[in-house]
Amino acid sequence: MKYKMAIIGYGGMGSWHAENVSSRIPDLMVKGVLDIQQSACEKAAGQNLYVYSDLKELLADGEIDLVTIATPNNFHKEYALALLQAGKNVICEKPVTMNVRELEEIMEAAASSGKIFSIHQNRRWDKDFVIVKTILEQQTIGNPYFIESRVQGSRRAMYGWRGHKVNGGGMVLDWGVHLLDQFLILIDSPVVSVQAHLFNLYSDEVEDNIKILLRFQNGVSALCEMSTNCLINNPRWHISCIDGTAVIEDWSCKGKLVKLKADSEMTWSEDIVYTEAGPTRTMAPRPEYTTEVLALPEVTSDWSDYYQNIVAVMEGREALIVKPEQALRVMKVIEKVFESEASGKGISCLI
Ligand code: NAD
Numbered sequence: 001m002k003y004k005m006a007i008i009g010y011g012g013m014g015s016w017h018a019e020n021v022s023s024r025i026p027d028l029m030v031k032g033v034l035d036i037q038q039s040a041c042e043k044a045a046g047q048n049l050y051v052y053s054d055l056k057e058l059l060a061d062g063e064i065d066l067v068t069i070a071t072p073n074n075f076h077k078e079y080a081l082a083l084l085q086a087g088k089n090v091i092c093e094k095p096v097t098m099n100v101r102e103l104e105e106i107m108e109a110a111a112s113s114g115k116i117f118s119i120h121q122n123r124r125w126d127k128d129f130v131i132v133k134t135i136l137e138q139q140t141i142g143n144p145y146f147i148e149s150r151v152q153g154s155r156r157a158m159y160g161w162r163g164h165k166v167n168g169g170g171m172v173l174d175w176g177v178h179l180l181d182q183f184l185i186l187i188d189s190p191v192v193s194v195q196a197h198l199f200n201l202y203s204d205e206v207e208d209n210i211k212i213l214l215r216f217q218n219g220v221s222a223l224c225e226m227s228t229n230c231l232i233n234n235p236r237w238h239i240s241c242i243d244g245t246a247v248i249e250d251w252s253c254k255g256k257l258v259k260l261k262a263d264s265e266m267t268w269s270e271d272i273v274y275t276e277a278g279p280t281r282t283m284a285p286r287p288e289y290t291t292e293v294l295a296l297p298e299v300t301s302d303w304s305d306y307y308q309n310i311v312a313v314m315e316g317r318e319a320l321i322v323k324p325e326q327a328l329r330v331m332k333v334i335e336k337v338f339e340s341e342a343s344g345k346g347i348s349c350l351i
Contacts, residue, residue: 004031009071010040024304059086072161073168077102084109089116095177119327123178125303134297141244148223148238152230157202170206179224189218194336195346257294
């Protein structure tokens, strides 16, 4: 065990960090926890973790090299600033802050402290995302022009503090951050327009069902949809490329690629095709001999690489994978999302 870490906010995600770091990152040991709730402190103590009485005690603990912040979103900034100023390396849960200005403040503090500041964008290690990345890199079905990414639940309202604006609740700052981060990694081109449709269907204060349409400078368009009221789901990913289509159904990564065969040109017949909905040529089924069905690429992905990278950065062996500049881009897009919703229009930008 080389380094000791602490966790601020020992709820769902804080406990998850503790469990996974302890079982999967040999160079890190979770020493202690800071939480404002008695029950969370008791749970930590029951797991033989040290419970800090306040932030001051944690900041003064010279054994702590790294702190992960996993509180509700509105507390991230103050903790991050205090930790960096005290010379701690910091991982912050997503969304890193509530807006661009707050993140810029943290980035300034990180630069003057010389310490690590990273954001837990763990969904870059999701298998479905890595498959999409691989399909685009391998160009098996050519260049993409439209990519749809969806997460769809049916439990309606946002849970707990996620339903409150003051805490940084709402779907954009919850799942939106993940899906936007994934798109900004997938498509290597500036975002030139953002159009959002945000619905407050079941939460009084925040949006709970959303659609965001992005246009990138290289001509690719992307749709992110997040729902809490979907009883029949669309696929997790639907990817339209020039030479084929890919579908990933869900997080279990069932799916396929359908590719146009290079050696079998489709010829148009003069005959009109009569479907149940009437005559059509354009929408008539394509002859099957012109396409082939391929399996999705095999990929491996391991979330623990996130923390392994943090350790390697602490030791000067690697560059940071999840960089604050990348989170800043996501936050800039998010500000355009809210601007689009407020104006009811698409917003031009260069992000
Ligand atoms: P949670 O409500 O389960 O836990 C939050 C914990 O923080 C609670 O124990 C609470 O008592 C504590 N807390 C509240 N205010 C505090 C304060 N001022 N100081 C110290 N502790 C405080 O919430 P959660 O689901 O664990 O979410 C926490 C963070 O993790 C959020 O930023 C959320 O967006 C993020 N998160 C990320 C992922 C992911 O996949 N990366 C998943 C879930 C949540």
